């Protein structure tokens with residue numbers, strides 16, 4: 001039976017990179033029934049919102065979406081579609097693996113981290129106000145409920161991906177109540193997973209150790225803002241945002257997307273590098289338990305990277321999107337599926 005997946009092309013380079021990812025995923029032999037749904041600024045005139053109800057309903061029904069980037073106006077206009085999606089679908093976990101890809105020049109050869117970021121609370125609760133002129137208060141919300149589900153998610157992810165250890169990252173030496181609660185919950189949840197090691201680490205020391213000895217860590221789980229920063233840091237360790245796929249996961253739905261934006265400067269020119277979205281598609285296959293197909297996608301990306309003949313412009317080459325996808329498909333089709 002085919003998996004039903006909602007494809008949201010988005011805008012800018014979105015249609016180009018989502019088409020590329022779709023072609024590559026289809027070539028793995030996994031049957032996917034794609035349902036294309038719109039989102040973005042151009043939808044406002046049509047239906048009054050950048051995130052049409054039909055798109056939201058389709059994702060709720062399929063439970064899975066592969067999404068291209070969407071342009072968000074800065075300081076005015078509509079609210080980010082990404083934030084709206086996270087809230088409406090309660091996508092509470094942001095899952096970002098950061099693994100060294102051979103052929104990509106980086107400072108370390110052996111980074112293999114998973115960053116799990118809480119996606120719904122912390123300083124992103126939007127509770128900010130001016131107490132008196134010149135004094136602003138922002139509230140950082142940490143709840144037992146959100147802490148429990150993100151920590152359980154991290155331990156389950158560790159198990160699923162064959163990892164040894166989960167580290168809860170915090171600042172409980174200063175934020176004694178909020179991060180204290182997070183750690184108390186972590187301690188309790190860790191007891192449910194006796195097969196996974198558990199430890200804790202303070203955020204500032206973790207940041208230093210990550211850039212000196214990234215191999216010291218395995219799965220790292222933390223609240224929203226810390227996770228926002230550390231997940232970008234981890235991307236930097238393996239070659240930048242263009243290398244790292246990401247997944248936003250909730251109880252009923254999961255949305256897979258690249259971390260980069262809509263790149264309006266190169267949109268429609270056939271120059272976009274679709275690799276990050278292709279890898280996000282690979283994550284989706286892994287999420288579905290289709291590990292062989294996911295390996296094929298990853299191996300093909302690594303092969304083309306190592307070979308170095310088909311690099312897109314952002315990586316100093318002159319291949320266009322189509323040529324790059326062609327190279328990926330050539331390798332993918334040469335891989336024999338073990339029986």
Ligand code: NAI
Pocket residue numbers: 013017068069070071072073082257258259260261262263264265266271272273274275314
């Ligand atoms: P951006 O990531 O779109 O572009 C930054 C630079 O990287 C540009 O020079 C662009 O050409 C290049 N670039 C990005 N992705 C590329 C790719 N796949 N291949 C080749 N080159 C690539 O970031 P920027 O310019 O800050 O944002 C543009 C728009 O995208 C904004 O409206 C922003 O709000 C939106 N955005 C949307 C996201 C999403 O929907 N998930 C995430 C980040 C930004």
Ligand code: MG
Pocket residue numbers: 228229232
């Ligand atoms: Mg960020």
